[in-house]
Structures are given as C-alpha cells and as structure tokens.
Amino acid sequence: xxxxxxxxxxxxxxxxxxxxxxxxxxxxxxxxxxxxxxxxxxxxxxxxxxxxxxxxxxxxxxxxxxxxxxxxxxxxxxxxxxxxxxxxxxxxxxxxxxxxxxxxxxxxxxxxxxxxxxxxxxxxxxxxxxxxxxxxxxxxxxxxxxxxxxxxxxxxxxxxxxxxxxxxxxxxxxxxxxxxxxxxxxxxxxxxxxxxxxxxxxxxxxxxxxxxxxxxxxxxxxxxxxxxxxxxxxxxxxxxxxxxxxxxxxxxxxxxxxxxxxxxxxxxxxxxxxxxxxxxxxxxxxxxxxxxxxxxxxxxxxxxxxxxxxxxxxxxxxxxxxxxxxxx
Amino acid sequence: xxxxxxxxxxxxxxxxxxxxxxxxxxxxxxxxxxxxxxxxxxxxxxxxxxxxxxxxxxxxxxxxxxxxxxxxxxxxxxxxxxxxxxxxxxxxxxxxxxxxxxxxxxxxxxxxxxxxxxxxxxxxxxxxxxxxxxxxxxxxxxxxxxxxxxxxxxxxxxxxxxxxxxxxxxxxxxxxxxxxxxxxxxxxxxxxxxxxxxxxxxxxxxxxxxxxxxxxxxxxxxxxxxxxxxxxxxxxxxxxxxxxxxxxxxxxxxxxxxxxxxxxxxxxxxxxxxxxxxxxxxxxxxxxxxxxxxxxxxxxxxxxxxxxxxxxxxxxxxxxxxxxxxxx
DNA sequence: CGTACTCGGGAGAGCGCTCTCCGACGTGGT
DNA sequence: ACCACGTCGGAGAGCGCTCTCCCGAGTACG
Numbered sequence: 181x182x183x184x185x186x187x188x189x190x191x192x193x194x195x196x197x198x199x200x201x202x203x204x205x206x207x208x209x210x211x212x213x214x215x216x217x218x219x220x221x222x223x224x225x226x227x228x229x230x231x232x233x234x235x236x237x238x239x240x241x242x243x244x245x246x247x248x249x250x251x252x253x254x255x256x257x258x259x260x261x262x263x264x265x266x267x268x269x270x271x272x273x274x275x276x277x278x279x280x281x282x283x284x285x286x287x288x289x290x291x292x293x294x295x296x297x298x299x300x301x302x303x304x305x306x307x308x309x310x311x312x313x314x315x316x317x318x319x320x321x322x323x324x325x326x327x328x329x330x331x332x333x334x335x336x337x338x339x340x341x342x343x344x345x346x347x348x349x350x351x352x353x354x355x356x357x358x359x360x361x362x363x364x365x366x367x368x369x370x371x372x373x374x375x376x377x378x379x380x381x382x383x384x385x386x387x388x389x390x391x392x393x394x395x396x397x398x399x400x401x402x403x404x405x406x407x408x409x410x411x412x413x414x415x416x417x418x419x420x421x422x423x424x425x426x427x428x429x430x431x432x433x434x435x436x437x438x439x440x441x442x443x444x445x446x447x448x449x450x451x452x453x454x455x456x457x458x459x460x461x462x463x464x465x466x467x468x469x470x471x472x473x474x475x476x477x478x479x480x481x482x483x484x485x486x487x488x489x490x491x492x493x494x495x496x497x498x499x500x501x502x503x504x505x506x507x508x
Numbered sequence: 509x510x511x512x513x514x515x516x517x518x519x520x521x522x523x524x525x526x527x528x529x530x531x532x533x534x535x536x537x538x539x540x541x542x543x544x545x546x547x548x549x550x551x552x553x554x555x556x557x558x559x560x561x562x563x564x565x566x567x568x569x570x571x572x573x574x575x576x577x578x579x580x581x582x583x584x585x586x587x588x589x590x591x592x593x594x595x596x597x598x599x600x601x602x603x604x605x606x607x608x609x610x611x612x613x614x615x616x617x618x619x620x621x622x623x624x625x626x627x628x629x630x631x632x633x634x635x636x637x638x639x640x641x642x643x644x645x646x647x648x649x650x651x652x653x654x655x656x657x658x659x660x661x662x663x664x665x666x667x668x669x670x671x672x673x674x675x676x677x678x679x680x681x682x683x684x685x686x687x688x689x690x691x692x693x694x695x696x697x698x699x700x701x702x703x704x705x706x707x708x709x710x711x712x713x714x715x716x717x718x719x720x721x722x723x724x725x726x727x728x729x730x731x732x733x734x735x736x737x738x739x740x741x742x743x744x745x746x747x748x749x750x751x752x753x754x755x756x757x758x759x760x761x762x763x764x765x766x767x768x769x770x771x772x773x774x775x776x777x778x779x780x781x782x783x784x785x786x787x788x789x790x791x792x793x794x795x796x797x798x799x800x801x802x803x804x805x806x807x808x809x810x811x812x813x814x815x816x817x818x819x820x821x822x823x824x825x826x827x828x829x830x831x832x833x834x835x836x
Numbered sequence: 837c838g839t840a841c842t843c844g845g846g847a848g849a850g851c852g853c854t855c856t857c858c859g860a861c862g863t864g865g866t
Numbered sequence: 867a868c869c870a871c872g873t874c875g876g877a878g879a880g881c882g883c884t885c886t887c888c889c890g891a892g893t894a895c896g
Contacts, residue, residue: 182846184845187885188884216550216623217623218623218883219550220884221549222850222882223851250585252582256580257581258580261578268606273604273619275557275601290542294544545853547853551852
C-alpha cells in the first residue's frame with residue numbers, strides 16, 4: 181500500500197477501489213493514524229484557519245484590563261457566533277488577534293505573511309485604521325466589518341447607517357415626539373457620523389430643522405453624561421435617538437433619576453439591538469443590526485476570496501430593522 | 509550563503525559572525541522574505557498556537573443564535589484578555605473552538621491530534637463534560653478553567669467557591685440582614701452547587717439554620733423568575749445572595765418592580781464582578797473572581813506544560829474578594 | 837483478435853524549513 | 867613548527883504529506 185493511495189482515501193480525491201478504501205480506513209482506525217497538518221499545509225498552501233482581527237485605538241500596554249474590555253464588547257460574541265456558523269461546517273478555525281498598537285499591527289501582518297492563516301476577517305473600531313490598507317497591500321484575502329476608513333479595494337459588509345437612523349426618526353415622529361434630541365457616537369467614527377447626519381436629514385424631511393446632539397463615545401458612562409447635558413440644554417425634550425444601545429442604557433438611568441417616565445414623557449430609541457437592549461428597563465426600542473448575519477456573510481465572502489484570489493471585491497449592505505419594545 | 513546560515517540568523521541559534529548577520533538581515537529586508545510557518549512547524553513540531561475551547565451543554569444545531577450567546581458571556585472576553593497578556597509576548601496565538609455537541613467534541617479532539625495546536629485551554633460549563641478526559645487521554649497539554657467534573661490528572665485554575673460564598677454571607681450578616689435567601693446556579697454545575705452549600709454553611713455558622721433558595725440557571729431571565737418565587741415564599745426577606753451577576757441583575761429589576769428599595773429594604777450581593785455588576789442599578793456589590801489573572805495563569809501553566817511534557821499537573825486556587833458597591 | 841481508451845495504484849519528487857554532522861579556518865600551547 | 871582545540875559556515879538529510887506522472891489491467895469496439 182503506497183502513501184499516495186492512503187492520501188487519496190483520506191482526502192477522497194479520485195476514485196479508489198471500495199475494497200481498498202475499506203482496508204485503508206480500517207488500518208487508519210486500528211493504528212490511530214492522524215495526518216499531520218503542518219505537512220499538509222506545506223504542500224497545499226492552506227492552513228484551514230482564518231485570522232479574526234480586532235483593531236482598536238492604541239492604548240497603553242500597562243493598561244492591561246483594557247484587553248478584556250475589548251473582548252467584552254457584546255459585538256464580539258455575536259460576530260464570533262456568526263462566523264462560526266459558516267466556518268465550522270467547512271472545518272476552518274478562527275485565530276484570534278488583537279491590533280492595539282502600531283507595533284501589534286506590524287507584527288500581525290508579518291505573522292500573517294508567513295501563511296499563518298488563509299485570510300483575514302477584520303473588525304476595526306480604530307479611526308483611520310491603516311490595517312485594511314496594510315492587509316490588502318500584503319496580498320492577504322481580507323473582509324472588513326464596516327466600510328474601510330479610506331477607499332480601499334477590499335470586500336466588506338456593512339449596514340446602511342443612514343437608513344437605520346431614518347428608521348429611528350420615523351418612529352419617534354410617528355409617536356408624536358416633537359422636541360427630539362440625539363446622543364451621537366464619536367465624530368471620528370464613520371458609524372457615529374453617519375447615524376447623526378442620517379438622523380438629522382430624516383428629521384429635516386419631517387420638518388424639524390435642528391436636532392441638538394451631544395457626543396457620548398459609544399459607552400454607557402458617556403451616554404449618561406450626554407443625557408444630562410441634553411436635559412440641561414432642552415429640559416422639555418420628549419424623544420431621544422441614541423446612536424448605540426450601551427449609551428441608551430446610560431441615558432435611561434439618567435432619565436429615571438430626573439423623574440422622566442419612559443416612554444410616557446420621553447421616548448428613547450437605541451441602535452444595534454445588542455444584549456444591552458434587553459438588559460435595560462424599560463426594554464429598549466432599537467434599530468437592529470443583523471450582526472450574526474453580517475458575520476456569516478463575511479465568512480462566506482472570505483472563503484470565496486480564498487478559493488479564488490481573482491474573485492473581485494464585493495460589498496454587501498444589510499438592512500436594519502426597528503425592534504419596537506417598551507422605550508418608544 | 510547557505511539556507512542553514514540564514515536559518516541560524518533568523519532564529520538566533522548559535523553564534524553567527526556579526527558581519528554575516530548584517531548581510532543576511534539586509535537581504536531578508538530587501539527581498540521581503542518571510543519564513544514559512546508550515547515548513548517550520550513540520551520540523552519543530554510546534555505550531556505556536558493554542559486552542560481555546562469553550563465547552564457548553566449540547567443544543568440543537570438549528571438553534572444558531574445560541575452560538576452568539578455563548579461568546580457574549582462576559583466571561584469570555586475577560587478570559588481572552590487574560591490569556592492574551594501572556595500569550596502575545598510569547599508570539600502564541602489562540603485558536604477559537606466551540607464544543608457544543610458530542611460530534612463537535614470528537615472532531616475537535618481529532619483536529620487537535622493533527623498537531624493543530626500545541627496545547628489546550630478549556631473552559632467548560634457543560635455538566636459532566638467528557639472533554640477534559642478526552643484531551644488528557646489524547647496526550648494533549650491541557651489546562652482547565654475550574655476543577656474537572658471527574659477527578660482527572662490535569663492542571664487547572666479555580667477559585668474557592670465556598671470561601672467566596674462565605675464572603676457574601678459575612679457581608680449580609682454584618683449589614684444586619686436576618687431574613688436571607690439565595691438564588692442559586694444550576695445544581696448540576698460545580699460552581700452552582702458549591703456556592704450554595706458554602707453559603708448555607710456560612711449562614712449556619714451565623715446561626716441561620718435554613719436559607720430558602722431557588723435555582724436561576726445563571727441567566728438574567730432565570731434570576732428574575734427566581735426572585736419572584738422567593739418574594740412569594742418569603743415576602744419579608746431583607747437580603748439576597750445571588751450566585752452570579754447576571755441573575756443578580758434580573759433580581760434587582762424584579763425587586764424594583766415590587767417596590768423594594770435596594771439596599772435599604774433588601775441587600776443584594778452578586779458573584780463574579782462581571783460587566784453586569786457595573787451595568788446594574790444600583791451598582792452591584794459582588795464577590796469578585798479574578799478572571800483575568802486566572803486566565804493569565806492558565807496560559808503560564810499551559811506554556812510550561814508545552815515546554816516540558818513531563819511537567820507535573822498543578823492546580824492554582826485564586827482568592828475571591830468582596831467588592832462593596834451600592835446594592836449591599 | 838488487436839488496438840485504443842479508461843480506470844486505478846505506485847513511484848518519487850518536492851513543499852521550505854531545521855538540525856546534525858563535517859570540515860575549514862584561526863588561535864594558543866608545547 | 868606542529869598539533870589540539872574551539873569557532874562558525876556549508877552540505878544534506880529528513881520532517882509527513884500531496885500530486886504529477888507512469889504503467890498495468892480491464893473494457894469496448896472495429
């Protein structure tokens with residue numbers, strides 16, 4: 181029995197006599213033989229793993245607790261879950277990497293050039309992240325979560341931020357809210373910016389010329405501060421659009437402290453439909469981002485790109501939906 | 509210039525003439541050469557990656573959203589963060605794997621036997637999980653988060669659950685609580701069981717013979733239901749020990765719905781000190797589990813085990829601390 | 837019955853590295 | 867001046883697999 185035949189049986193390439201197949205399989209089972217992945221990779225040039233990179237703003241290395249926070253983001257789990265639905269059936273494993281400094285980004289790219297992974301799924305929340313460019317430059321099959329900060333020939337999935345914000349505007353107006361304010365995301369993030377402009381534009385079409393806004397940094401604490409500032413600026417407000425659920429959770433707490441009933445006095449609409457929306461009281465009405473579906477699509481795009489490097493880059497834009505719960 | 513010399517320069521083994529080192533490095537830089545990982549793995553028998561396995565109770569594959577929930581557990585992020593503090597400086601990457609069925613467990617073990625990873629970090633929340641046994645059986649260097657369900661010669665990190673529960677009991681009693689109840693974790697989980705018995709034992713030592721308890725399944729929803737049940741059973745309760753923060757978050761909501769002020773009317777102590785503790789209002793007083801430190805220690809134990817397979821198995825038990833916030 | 841073609845197994849090269857040997861050269865001691 | 871020894875580069879095997887040939891046997895057709 182030659183190694184070639186065994187290889188053919190194990191990999192199911194070409195036809196092999198059923199009898200011989202049986203013999204080989206029995207021998208494999210009996211000896212507990214397992215093929216060596218490194219040797220296979222060496223010749224197939226495939227590792228059957230993809231890198232899952234989270235790229236975040238730089239921070240001091242000493243500030244280690246931050247590491248945990250990155251991965252505690254509810255997004256992270258949903259993305260991993262979505263990826264796995266597609267990757268697992270294909271026998272592909274995700275390798276976790278964190279890009280939190282320029283050093284990290286460089287060492288990461290050189291690691292990947294060693295054929296550590298067949299491709300890259302990149303989730304970047306760092307403004308002006310150079311990583312999308314670095315990765316495509318290095319010729320690595322790459323798919324992004326969210327449009328790249330600078331136009332780059334790279335595949336990505338995203339949602340229409342503006343359409344999502346419009347959903348929130350329509351809902352608040354339909355409820356009869358008139359004195360509407362918004363808690364925005366960071367101005368240097370595409371998502372923060374577009375949700376704000378989309379919301380304002382939709383409100384303008386509803387005849388509301390100006391919508392006060394305060395930036396809340398996408399954190400619960402930030403949302404609390406922003407809500408307080410807005411209550412000071414416009415005490416008679418009756419509707420708030422908050423650019424993510426975490427900030428909305430903070431806003432709800434502040435509204436309660438100020439004795440405003442939600443939704444009777446003030447209606448609140450969040451964005452994302454993350455676990456925070458269900459942890460909040462009242463339950464948060466929010467614009468749902470189909471993160472799991474988006475992640476699954478990323479995996480599909482990436483696998484296609486890996487199978488055919490000539491595959492042209494594509495972007496897939498997902499629809500958001502309004503999930504009406506209690507807060508609006 | 510021979511390949512051997514280049515290899516020596518790149519890996520820094522043996523002495524190489526500084527002049528030649530310089531030449532090689534320049535050539536490497538100029539040609540953009542990067543060594544091939546698979547080829548190196550083939551001969552060194554090292555992959556420089558470790559598997560990070562989350563093993564959870566079986567569930568229907570169709571029930572895909574569950575996948576996301578697994579990784580949304582606040583634990584997950586903290587563990588990843590802790591591991592990375594140790595693994596990154598060593599150039600080791602974690603490969604994410606999910607064991608959510610017997611099939612998954614088997615395919616996972618056979619994948620690992622192909623030398624896909626140098627070792628395994630296993631976080632199991634599946635009762636009676638066979639994976640610890642399967643992994644050690646396969647001769648894979650393994651470190652567990654939490655004591656193995658059946659005695660197995662394997663390294664692990666854990667906390668003293670009983671000592672943690674005692675911390676909560678002491679705190680509630682010191683506050684003057686007398687009619688104390690507890691929301692327990694699943695009875696088939698070691699953590700759930702030990703926190704309950706530890707708490708009851710400590711209370712007994714404080715002269716309280718019986719502590720009503722209801723099981724809350726470690727979820728927020730379960731915590732809400734359990735709290736309602738306990739309020740019905742003992743309407744005059746003035747203290748609650750909840751076996752994790754997620755359930756405590758649910759309990760707080762129910763207490764508020766029932767018009768009980770926390771901590772004035774009812775004191776609440778959680779367990780874990782997860783992000784949920786800070787998201788809750790009032791801020792949750794809780795028993796802190798140093799998850800990041802534990803994860804870092806897992807990484808250290810695993811790397812030691814990989815470097816020296818004869819290394820004897822070790823367990824490291826961490827201390828819990830009470831973090832006093834607002835709820836008790 | 838002979839030829840052309842198909843089908844399936846074997847031989848062997850080669851993937852890109854590391855590492856053990858070996859040998860060349862330089863140095864110091866006798 | 868010669869030899870022993872230490873230092874460092876080169877040659878080449880070999881890690882375990884896949885895959886391209888090649889060839890023998892079986893089959894169909896003229």
